[in-house]
Amino acid sequence: MKGRNSGQIRIIEAFLAIFIVFSAVAVSANLTTKSASSTSNGLEAIGMQALLQLDFDGSLAAYIAAGNWSGLRETLNLLLPAGVVFNLTVYDSQMRQVNMETVSNGAFNSQEIALVKYVCTSQSPVFRVYVVYLYLAVAK
């Protein structure tokens, strides 16, 4: 009986081996995805916090209303950690682009790009709603 079953055990072993190899491949592929998405989430959080900090006292809308793009670029450079590349685009409430000048601190050479969408409002008596798209990547 035992002798007859040994062939079946070999087949089970082979299946197990195949299963282990495939599951290892699947898990390692998932691990790569996981680390990439956590980098992206980290960048999103950093970008969101920078915009929140700027918006809390109305500075963000003030920069946009004044068309002070160089000032906004410098401020974001200070608020974001070194090694983070950003590109900012501002739209009005009708989604027409407001900034005709590029607000960026460098070119993106990373495949991991995070996008933060932010609704910015002005404190001035004439109320304005802007939609800010902030693209972020880690410089390489």
Next chain:
Amino acid sequence: MKTAKRFRANCSGQLLIVAALAIAILIASTSIYVYELTTEKQGVESSSLVELALAVKAGVRNAVISALANITNGGSKTILTENLDALADAYMRLHPQQPCHIRYTLLNGSGYMGGVKITWSEGLGVSSAYILYTLKILGPASSMTINDAVNITTALMVEGYYTIGENETIKTVNLTCKLFNEEKPAHAKNLTIYYMDDSGAWARVNSPSITDWGNGTYSLRFTIVLVSDVVHVSVRMVDARKILVVANVTCIQTG
């Protein structure tokens, strides 16, 4: 040949144990991995929901400040609802996959009418707006409901007296003004003083002496020619948020 067969037969039990162990390890590691992934995903999602809630709060605050600045400078009270509607609309359009509903209530009562209170009276002027709002964020895995309120208040306290010299009609008025934003000392962006002249009309005081103590307190001094025994003064201050507040004071002679 016989020995090899016997060896295989003897080892089949051990093989089963090894296979069982391998399966157990696989199941355990898969369970741990899935649990970790779930925990991390939930953490990331809840932190992004919190950030979104903070962004909405900043937006609501800005909308109320803008409306109050507009109303105190002669604008219509409906501007408050217009601003809040514009903000809610922008959020609805920006996050279609993560609907973000903002519902607000304008406070009525405690001196507020339609969310706005403007009492510019003797000794104290208050320009304030108060709204209660509910924010509902529907995420793919979890949702969040927040009930919060935004209160924007600019208050001005004024005290004053006057002194006279040899000529009784020439009066030197001394005022102390304290400006507050949400009960904290605030800086004034613009300041104008008026006094009631002998004809009963408000006249603007030109180039008063202003001392800024840096803590929201301002000492004002000016000289006017007035026959009346009391000096009615009106101080108009605009804070850094462009919200106007007015307070009146009746000064009597001291010293």
